[in-house]
Amino acid sequence: MTMQRNELMTWLQQELAVDMFKDYAPNGLQLQGKAEIGHITCAVTASLAAIEAAIENGSDLLLVHHGWFWKSEPTVITDWKFKRIQTAMQAGLNIAGYHLPLDAHPVLGNNAQLGKVLGLELLSQFGHQNLLAEGVLPEVQSLQELTNKIENVLARTPTVIGNPAQSIKRVAWCTGGAQGYFQEAIDAGVDAYITGEISESQYHLARETGVAFVSAGHHATEKFGVQALAKYIETHHGIGFQFFDEQNPA
Ligand SMILES: [Zn+2]
Missing domain, CATH: 3.40.1390.30 (NIF3 (NGG1p interacting factor 3)-like)
Structure with a gap:
């Protein structure tokens, strides 16, 4: 099954009651990729390793708890941030992050x-x-x-x-x-x-x-929400997913 990216984003925004939260990172689509979503990789953080895993998995969307563009982060796109964005963009990978709405659901x-x-x-x-x-x-x-x-x-x-x-x-x-x-x-x-x-x-x-x-x-305490969310998407829309279990001891 596939789904239009924008349709999925609108649905997630409602399901997670995104508008009820005041957050310090944008919730929802953070980097636009392909218009259709047929497979998802979920991960705790949109790290370069997670992006590479999503590409390897043939996913159209990387769904994370820790996305990008935090208030405390430099706004320029250089160095490690450039590498992440470039890698995702070259593959047409969408990146969506849900922070506080995914903590509190x-x-x-x-x-x-x-x-x-x-x-x-x-x-x-x-x-x-x-x-x-x-x-x-x-x-x-x-x-x-x-x-x-x-x-x-x-x-x-x-x-x-x-x-x-x-x-x-x-x-x-x-x-x-x-x-x-x-x-x-x-x-x-x-x-x-x-x-x-x-x-x-x-x-x-x-x-x-x-x-x-x-x-x-x-990391260990925040592995479960994004997997439950991906499973929920699969149940409602038939889009398959894989969890990228990054070994982060912090
Ligand atoms: Zn966290």
């Missing part, structure tokens, strides 16, 4: 999908632009048990601040670089907070509040 989002793979029941979304998720484990576990589960599911050893024996039932989480929301999670009264990265200050906050902090990897 209640079903397809990175938060919802991470909760699912970790066996957390999603009870509510809260905080800035609904970017935090809150839920419960099916039964009380020790922090060590939760750590083991995260390590198994994400195939990556997390950094954990807390007493391995402490009991965990209520958990808040936010995928990616959301260590700055730890205080909101503490205020919500949870036993543990899971995110992708850690900075120096979270160590002390965890120690002094007794709320466990788990840094499970930015």
